[in-house]
Amino acid sequence: MGDDRQSRTTAPDAAERARSVLTAAWSCAVTADGIREELVGAHTVTDDGRVLLHVPEDSALLAAALCAPRGEPSAVLEFADVAPVPVRNRIRARLRLAGWFSGQDGHLLLRPTRVVLRRPSGAVTVDPGEFAAAVPDPLAAAEARLLTHLADCHADAVERLTRLVDPGSLHDAVRVRPLAVDRHGLTLRIERVRADGDVRLPFHAPADDVAELTERMHVLLSRASAASCPRPLQRQRADRDG
Structure with missing residues (x-):
């Protein structure tokens, strides 16, 4: 995982991540001409990201929009990417689209001219052309259901996966939860007494659908079963059982 080429192949790039946030989002905040409204279940996305x-x-x-000069007011749309599994700090990313509104069959169509993806690691400005050409992660629409099922029905599997995590990252851990999944890998949120951290477990090959994801998860779990149990979690279980 040391070189840039491998990093690019084990995680989505910013444009793909932004399109995935847009695909999975159910609500958004809209600001135009000094007016701000919160909309729920009111947007769809075209293939080119409009x-x-x-x-x-x-x-x-x-x-x-009808009264604006030239009929195209500037507008800003804001989307929040919220982790489907309850964890601390559930906002995984925020997406901000700025552009111009135009009317279409009684609706409003935004053409993004500026795209900013803000994650805990910092904000990234995405080229509008790259954003338009990017394809959302194939698991984006199903991610919430998949992660919720993993957390609620397979907590033992999540604990087993921590065997693939460096023991130092598990120091003072009080809980580990599945935070995100995409075609390239699974991310675990490690909640500690005073801080949180995220660890990514990359798949051996991208998963383009749920069936392939199931196979990738089985590979990770097989690797985890063959690994030794991290001492921090062993200690936690001993303290809990004692």
């Missing part, structure tokens, strides 16, 4: 907002006829946003 966002179509299905707003009510009496929406102030729609009125702003």
